Structure formats: C-alpha cells, structure tokens
Amino acid sequence: MYQQFFGFLNNLAHGDLGTSYTFRTPVWDMISARMPITVSLTLVAMVIALLIGIPTGVLAARRAGRWQDRVVTVGSTLGLATPNFVLGLLLTLVIGLKFQLLPATGYVEMSEGFWPWLSHLLLPGFALGVVAAAEIARQLRASLADVLRQDYVRTAVAKGMLPGTVVWKHGLKNALMPVVTVIGIQTGYLLGGTAVIETIFGIQGLGDFAVRAVLSGDLPAIQGMVVFAVIITVTASLVVDMTYGYLNPRGESQ
Template identity: 40%
Template structure:
C-alpha cells in the first residue's frame, strides 16, 4: 500500500511540473504585450520598453522560467501586473464563489444521476431506462452557458425568483449568496449529471450480470439489499472515478459559467487576466486549477483503497 501511495505522489509531482512548464511557455508565446495593454495606444515605444524592463519581460524566456520556478518553490506565485497585489491574494479573494459553485453543482449532479442511474440499470429495458438514457444524452449535448442563459431568462427575468447575476454585496449573508448560486449550480449540475448517470448505469449493469448477484438472489435476500449492499458496493470504483473527474472538470468549467452569471470567482479572474495579458495571474490560476485536479484524482485513488481491498495488494 505504501508503494501504491508513493507511486501516486511521484506521478503528481511529474504532472505538476509538466503543467507549470506548458502553461509558462504557452502564456509567453501568446500574441500580445501586457506593457502595451497597460499603457494604452498613446504610449511611446520607449515607455513600453521601460515598463517591460520593470516587469522583467525583457529577459529571455529561460531566465523568466528559472526565476518563476524559484519563486514558486518558495510559495510565491508572483505579483499581478494589473491588480498590483500578490497572485495568491487575488486567488484567495475569488476562491469562495468558485468553491461553493463547484460543490453545489457536484452535489446536485450526484443527487440526480446516482439514483436514476441505479434504478435505470435495475429496470433495464423499461420506459424509465430508455427515458433516462435519452435525457442523459440530451443533457450531455447542451452547453452549460446556453442552459444558464435560458435559466436566467425564465427564472430571473420572467418570474423574478432568483437574482440575474452577481454574488451579493460585500456584507451579504450566506443565504443571499446561496440564492445567487442556484441558477449557475443548476446549469452546471444538470449538464454534469448526464455523464455520471451513464457511467452509473453501465457500472451497475456489469455488476448485475455477475454470479454473486444471482447467488444473493437465490438465497432469498431482499432486492434492496442485493442492489445497494452487493451490487452498488462492487460498482463503486468506476462511479468514484467519474465523480472525481466531474469534480475536476467543474473546477475548470466554471470559467464560462461564472462569466455568464457575473460571479466574482476564479473563472472570471482568469478571463480578465487573459484579456489583459496578466501573466502571473494566468499562470497562478491555471496552476491552482491543475493542482486541484491532481489532488482530486489522488483523493479518488486513496478511496480505492477503502472501497476495493484488492488495490492494497
């Protein structure tokens, strides 16, 4: 088991190093000069050159990369060019909306997909099974931003049940902020539930065909116990996998949804940083998102140890 954990930790380090390198190179080769964007169209070439020198952008890519790696190893993600605050501070200020949006979306997706997927597999070939498959395929093909716009038009503009956008004022209560998160969480959760539903159904169908399920039924065990204790327990590996992947995708996919609903989260911060060519913020945000992605997958790998004893050996 220790060897299994060490292998996963070593893989995490390699992945993060590759992510840091790729993001750094892509950001630097993208057209656009942050110094020119900051100074505006009336700036002279000398003004732009002076600002580039002050920001360290006149150095070679290799020099900038070595400097960035050294700062990152010390826990310093740099200083935002436009916000003029540390990147870690900017990310911390925007973390709350993204965290709650991701958590609520994942909970909603799981609440919808898991019971429906289990029941659809149990009633294979029935109307419920076929209808759930059609609905899942439809939901998977719907862009979350389009669904978000429809929800805004219906529940915010026409009926006025939920706020159109934003996250409440600086002193808003948790209940007010929760109301602002309902529509974006639904738009993300419904779309994400399609993948979870299909994987849950497929995993349960594979288990229902195994011999020990027939043996449990032959012993006269109640159907609820057969489905939940025997079948579901042995189908948890692929279900946990898709839940972890969905959580990671939601963290990265919140960028567009936060923009549609004007949520002041990490996603909107990344969009504004890309438009302004704010290199440190782009690199820091993508590094944090990639880190969360890797940590979520590592947590799922650890859950494998609890769900399936064979993994320990």
C-alpha cells in the same frame, strides 16, 4: 530565458505567483480571495450532479432495456450535448428574470445566511451540474447493470433479500469505481472551468478572474490560474486513487 524559468520555479516554491499587471496585486492573494466563491459553486454543482446522477443511474440499471432505461439514456445524452452556457442563459431568463424564483446574478457570502448563499448558487450550480450528472448516470448505469448480473447478487436475491437492499447495500459499492473517476475528473474541471458560467451569472470567482486575465493579457495572472488548475487536477486524481483503495481493497494487495 532559463534564468526566468528557474526564478519562476523558485518563487512558486515559496508561494509567490507574481504580481498581476492589471490589478497590481499579488496573484496568490487574488486567487485565495476568489477561491471560496468558486469552491462554493463547485460544491453546489457536484451535490446537484450526485442527487440527479446516482438515482437515475440506479433506476436505469434496475430497469435495463425498459422504457425507464431509454428515458435516462436519452436524458443523459441531451445533458451531455447541451453546453452549460446555453443552459445557464435559459435558467437566467426563465427562472431568474421572468418568474423571479431565484436570483439571476450575483453572489452572497454564507455569513449573510445559508439560504441567501444557496439561492444565488442554485442556478449556476444546476447549469454546471447537469453535464456531470449525465456522465455519472451513464457510467453508473453501465457499471451497476454489469454488477447486478453477477452470481453473488443472484444468490442474495434467491435467499430472500429485497432487490432494493441488494442494489443499495451490495451492488452500488462495487459499481462506484468508474463513477468515482468521473466525480474526480468533473470536480477538477469545475474548479478550473467555471469561467463562462461565472461570467453569465456575474459571480466574481476564479473563472471570472481567469477571463479578465486573458482579456487584459495579464501574464502572471494567467500563469497563476494555470498552475492552480494543475494543482487541483493532480489533487483530484490523488483523492480518486485513494478512494479506489476503499471501494476495492483487493486492488491494494494486488
């Protein structure tokens, strides 16, 4: 057993994850071929999450205790409570099949055109991005509401600076640290956890590959996906730590 373990580590150091039992292909070749698809889906999902989460979080923080804050709170709670596969099925049935506004399944390479590529990723990206958007909005609301109560914010407003300028120029940067943590965690989760959504929308990315590996008992493929997920998670954590230094330079000197 120890010979197998150290043999696996030696092969891993040379980029060899073994050969898939099912596909009879090197696992790394399978991962590298499907990686651009999952990365594209993750990118679209995170852009959607940021476009929804940041404005709603800022709105809730600026209107803390008012009806806008309550609406955002209820909406984010519903977003966190709704499984992404349920939302994905609803989007497929309503938007993709009934109204046929966007493609319900499949994936198109960007080389065939930006809109065909994006249109195939909007529905699965939205299904994945809603949970991330809800968590971003909640974290940003709590952090920004605390920042807006600081003395330097009151001073800036007292000097005549517009409240919107104070929020976006001064308050938001100081409130982004917990949001960056959420973004890093969600990015790692999306890259390693798109299995159900890719299966629903017929996208042959890493998630679909992981499902096939598990169902067929393909041990080298399963090990390769686990190693890949670990690498992505560690990399996302490293990027988050580096971003902390930019958002809070005083933390580095301490």
